[in-house]
Amino acid sequence: MSAEGERSSLAYEIIEAKDHIRLVGGEKFSPVHTFECGQCFRWMPSPKGGYVGVAGGRAARIWSEGEDFCISGSAEDYEDFWRRYLDLDRDYGEIASAFTDDFTRRAVDYGMGLRILRQEPWEALCSFIISQCNNIPRIQKIVGALCSAYGDAIEFEGERYMTFPSAERIAMLPEGGLDMLRAGYRAPYILSAAREVAEGRVDFDALDRMATSDAEKAIMQLNGVGRKVADCFLLFGLGKLDAFPVDTWMKKAAPYYKGAFDKGAFGNFAGIAQQYIFYFVRSTKFEN
DNA sequence: GAACAGGTGAAGT
């Protein structure tokens, strides 16, 4: 394994079909666990099977077929975007083998096939500002309304989808431009964050180059962005896999970790451990 | 109606 936790032997065999590709062999990828584990808010189950989502200004459908999985579009679309977005070059088995305590191993077994999506920085920041003290259905509703109002329409499989609006688009809104979201006290946080990004005072490329703890301090300067939202942004928006968000769900698991988490004990991929634990706690009756 | 939901920030010990 290289320093990045990647290994070329993981590569999937790509079988091209008319309107999709099938990825065979390699490490398990679970659409359900990846899209339902709570890291994203815009991938929805499709009546045609699998999940449909929009990222990078394009849409896709991703579904399981036996041990394999499929992604709509061409092999070129995959190489250009989805391969990186889905984090398919990383050896999760190797990384998870370092999580040796009993509770984390149960969580890893439960979430097998989950990947940390490489979401766009602004979408992640904005989405997790909205998430604070909110429940999943309402987060999805507000994020969806934001995209419907200010995103760009794209067509996919004969249906209309909306992209996530840019920070620049939101920054130009007049006062009250977000009222229809019913986002409550989060609305001014969204507006001010959008302005900071649009006017260059928050520079995602610069944050990406910084050490995680420094980037965390920097993004926490934004109004309405505390430690938890900052850590979600770093993990899901910048791919800083050592970021370790702790929320109310994670706190439920704290008794299994001597009462408090030591993120250092999980090493450079603490964020991956976090996501397994979060998903396990949120989705199961884990206590026994 | 009260309590709560994937927090934050300010003000109080």
Next chain:
DNA sequence: ACTTCACCTGTT
């Protein structure tokens, strides 16, 4: 450094 509370809104 730790605790408490208000903050919008929708749901139970």
